[in-house]
Each structure stands twice: as structure tokens, then as C-alpha cells.
Amino acid sequence: MAIENSILNQFIFLIGEITLLFILGSIVFAILMVTLALISIRRGKIYFPSLIKSGVVLVEGLMKALFRLFGLEDQQVNSFFIELHNSMNKRAFEAVPVRDRAIFLPQCLRSSKCPAHLTPEGLKCKCCGLCMIGYWLPLLEKMGYRVFSVPGSSFIKRMVRKYRPKAIIGVGCMGEVKEGLEMSDKLGLISMGVVTLKEGCVETYLDWEMLLEIAKLGVDPGTIPPDLITLPKNNNT
Secondary structure, three states: OHHHHHHHHHHHHHHHHHHHHHHHHHHHHHHHHHHHHHHHHHHOOOOOHHHHHHHHHHHHHHHHHHHHHOOOOHHHHHHHHHHHHHHHHHHHHHOOOHHHEEEEEEHHHOOOOOOOOEEOOEEOOOOOOOOOHHHHHHHHHHOOOEEEEEOOHHHHHHHHHHHOOOEEEEEEOHHHHHHHHHHHHHHOOEEEEEEOOOOOOOOOOOOHHHHHHHHOOOOOHHHOOHHHOOOOOOOOO
């Protein structure tokens, strides 16, 4: 009986040691990932992106807690994660033909007086001139993109199931883009994110040139409409 108790105690002690080592290892790994991320944020260049992304997957909660400890706001952290995601996916995105890509715009980019009606595939733009969607949507479609203006992620999932794009560009506020990129990973889609310049639900702004730069990745310059070379003034609306 004494021998059995001794073996049991040794086993429990071993489990405790392994658990403690795992916790300490996770903390050290998270600190290393946060340090790399902080250096990347400060210098504007992402170091060891594959390693950092693996760290985010493994210890995201702990990393976020450490980011807050170092004084970083959630917006800064989310912005870094989106930039990291785009950096990791850039080469794969370039390799996907435009015919297999789609762009999802949030309905908040439209004018408050927008005459478009909601359909099963999102809002159908009438190109009325009240917002910049009517200018950019036809040009992006000429490049070969499917472009949707949608009110939520359920529409995105529906269009993905229907048209089976291999790569998408998602536009939205910081939180929406981060969630959208995570959703794309789960769906097995190559995704790139573009964050709006203004948070909110009505008449938000977008850096359309930034969207265009991503949309042009891997695209034959000869297929880009001439109108996209001469951009309109005040296009960030």
C-alpha cells in the first residue's frame, strides 16, 4: 500500500512539474512573440511573420494581456495583426487569378441618401454619384473582380458558397476586418483586409487607393482600366 501511495505521489508530482513547465514555457513564448511584435510595430517592418502568426494562434489571449501591460491599445494590436495577416497572404493572393477573387465592401460606405435596394447578393449600386462606390465598383469589375456591398458576414458566407472565390479582399472597420480575416482562414480562403478611415455605421470613409493597391497585386497591368491610372480628387470618401 505504501509503495502504491509513493508511486501515485510521484506521478502527481510529475504532472505538476510538467504543468508548471508548460505554463512557464507559454509565458516565455508569449513574451518573445510580444517583443517581436513590438519591435515590428515600432520599426514599421514585420520580423519573422510566420513565427509571430504561429504565436498568435497558440497564445493569443496571453499576448493581448501582455500588449496591454506594455501600454498598447487594442486598436494598435488589431492593426498589427491585420498587417501581419496581409503580409503573410500577399504572395498567395498574387497567385490567384482575378476571376477567382471577390471584394466585399461594407454598406456603411454608401451615402445616407443611397437609392440602392438590398437583394440576396447585397446592395445593388445604382452608380448615382452620391458616394465613391459608384465610381470604383465598375472599374474593379472591369478588372475582373466580383464586388459586393454587404450588410454583414452572413452575406459574405452566402456569396462565398455560391461563387466559390479562392481569394477575397474584405473592407470594414478594424474589428470587422479582423473577424473577417479569421473567418476566411476557417473557410480556407486567401484573404486581405483594408480598414476604413472612419469608424461607424453611416457614411464612413475608405482609402480607395489602398484598396486598389491590394486589388492590383498579381494583375497584368494591361488589364487595369485607364480610369484607375488617373484617380479622381478627394477619392478617400
